[in-house]
Ligand code: ADP
């Protein structure tokens with residue numbers, strides 16, 4: 001059972017990147033407006049996510065790292081939060097040393113919980129409102145898992161890419177990533193254009209057009225680059241669905257490119273950040289363990305709406 005548990009935990013968190021994604025999702029679910037991430041040693045020595053969200057009430061803290069403990073799930077058919085399996089904190093407590101420090105704003109004292117494999121200790125401390133989750137010695141007792149880890153610099157690059165997507169999709173929040181004590185990505189609350197500036201630099205921010213339009217049940221909002229800001233790769237095309245950054249189905253990327261039509265040289269892709277809002281019942285986020293993919297109802301019709309709205313936005317803006 002010990003081995004089975006470690007294998008199951010390893011499917012939820014197999015590398016520092018997974019831990020960052022799960023903890024940032026928790027911070028967003030908690031309604032945080034400020035999210036700070038710290039990594040040391042590529043996240044293996046220390047990985048911390050701190051937020052100013054709702055916190056966990058004292059009487060529920062010791063439940064949080066139990067398997068399948070979630071305060072979120074109301075119905076699998078209508079998932080509105082980013083987390084819903086109740087496995088992330090549990091898996092992190094299996095994979096390393098977890099320290100959870102949390103306080104709802106209305107509660108006087110904070111609670112600090114330390115969990116490592118089977119053992120859990122809880123004590124009252126003082127701390128600002130919100131939640132901080134730290135993991136040290138990630139995979140420290142799992143040599144096989146440790147051996148398959150990327151070099152710290154490579155893992156950090158992946159984390160920067162992941163957090164860039166969060167910044168682009170949640171520009172009204174305050175974000176900070178610190179790597180080995182050095183600031184690596186920072187964003188002060190603003191709009192999507194500001195987020196493009198934080199991630200790709202101020203020059204790029206000046207070359208994007210804003211878009212906010214509706215077709216059928218789809219609301220499409222975000223920015224599109226002017227046609228001159230293009231790249232041969234699609235790595236600057238960013239999508240979110242109902243607030244969750246996703247790896248877009250290729251059909252949606254193609255729909256955006258087709259929306260540019262002859263404005264875009266063949267083989268080129270634009271920079272875009274497109275937030276799709278759809279009825280929750282048309283979106284199933286439960287198709288991939290890393291939750292980066294979503295299943296969307298009636299993709300061909302959706303792609304048609306997207307292409308139409310992109311082409312309309314480009315034709316009504318002075319380019
Ligand atoms: P899930 O997100 O799927 O519910 P997790 O294991 O990630 O499962 O978290 C377990 C529970 O702990 C959550 O349902 C939530 O109640 C609480 N929790 C975790 N992180 C935070 C946070 N940053 N702020 C507030 N509550 C949190």
Ligand code: MG
Pocket residue numbers: 022025026082083084086088089
């Ligand atoms: Mg979660």
